[in-house]
Amino acid sequence: MIRIRRPYRLAAEASAVLIALVVAFPLYWMVLSAFKPAGEVQSLHPKPWTLHPSLDSFRRVFWQEDFGRYFLNSLLVAGAVVVLSALAAFLAATAVTRFRFRFRTTVLIMFLVAQMVPVEALTIPLFFLMRDLGDAVPGVGLNTLGSLILVHLAFSLPFAVWMLRGFVQAVPESLEEAAMIDGASRARFLWQVLFPLVLPGLAATSIFSFISTWNDFLFAKSFIISATENSTLPMALLVFFKPDQNDWGGIMAGSTVMTLPVLVFFVLVQRRLVSGLAGAVKG
The missing domain is CATH 1.10.3720.10 (MetI-like)
Structure with missing residues (x-):
């Protein structure tokens, strides 16, 4: 019985993780874009990471x-x-x-x-x-x-x-x-x-x-x-x-x-x- 239930449990856990990633991705992209420099934010080929994080966007927000x-x-x-x-x-x-x-x-x-x-x-x-x-x-x-x-x-x-x-x-x-x-x-x-x-x-x-x-x-x-x-x-x-x-x-x-x-x-x-x-x- 345990062997029969295990595939369903793994499928349920995988589905939960997948749904969590889909839900969290917009939040991740928002935070990532906040730390990207202006050139990367306006780029026509966006990447899901940045090698040059910057706080310039936050400075413009707090200096408002x-x-x-x-x-x-x-x-x-x-x-x-x-x-x-x-x-x-x-x-x-x-x-x-x-x-x-x-x-x-x-x-x-x-x-x-x-x-x-x-x-x-x-x-x-x-x-x-x-x-x-x-x-x-x-x-x-x-x-x-x-x-x-x-x-x-x-x-x-x-x-x-x-x-x-x-x-x-x-x-x-x-x-x-x-x-x-x-x-x-x-x-x-x-x-x-x-x-x-x-x-x-x-x-x-x-x-x-x-x-x-x-x-x-x-x-x-x-x-x-x-x-x-x-x-x-x-x-x-x-x-x-x-x-x-x-x-x-x-x-x-x-x-x-x-x-x-x-x-x-x-x-x-x-x-x-x-x-x-x-x-x-x-x-």
Whole structure:
């Protein structure tokens, strides 16, 4: 039986390695192009290696005016979305799981339907919404970071609520009853017992929220029109797109710099992410 299964196992492992190489190749080419000198980047006969690595592309990226400000803006928007979406999704998932109320099923269906609408179809309506909302509520209109935080928060919540719902369901109600018998209030059980138990799920949802917000270009381009000081990091790459000839080395170097925070965030939450995804499937 072992000899029969071994060829299938080898084929599965080889397929996994092949798929991993295909997925990783664009990332490798991006980093390679960032370290290539300008002549090799613009060459008509590209090679998958370089014998003369250079940091000139990274120097052009870091010497760009307001690059640090763009980086901090992206970090602020992504961090705010991750924290706010995690807290709101935790409370919403607890409400739709632990309590019975009218239209509970309708609310869950609406969360699912919200994920089906293409982002491109909502960009123009959201533009007018942010324009009108800015007149009534300062700080969340066009040309503000608040508009980006609000929009990304709205798009992150449906997925987060659906994923956390499985984690909240996995916590037995008898645990809540035992906490109540010991004198714990509902709020104390919520934050001191339930919240730590669903923390892996929060880590899993947080990385998806962080990636989608950090890499956003469409909303940043649509909502930040004239206040360039509130632009985010993806907008900084536009400087390297020139009418006569694009600076592909700068583009690849900037993309590499943009990828680093995502990798760091993923490394920090990878253990909880794996257990979180497993819990979501189980739930």
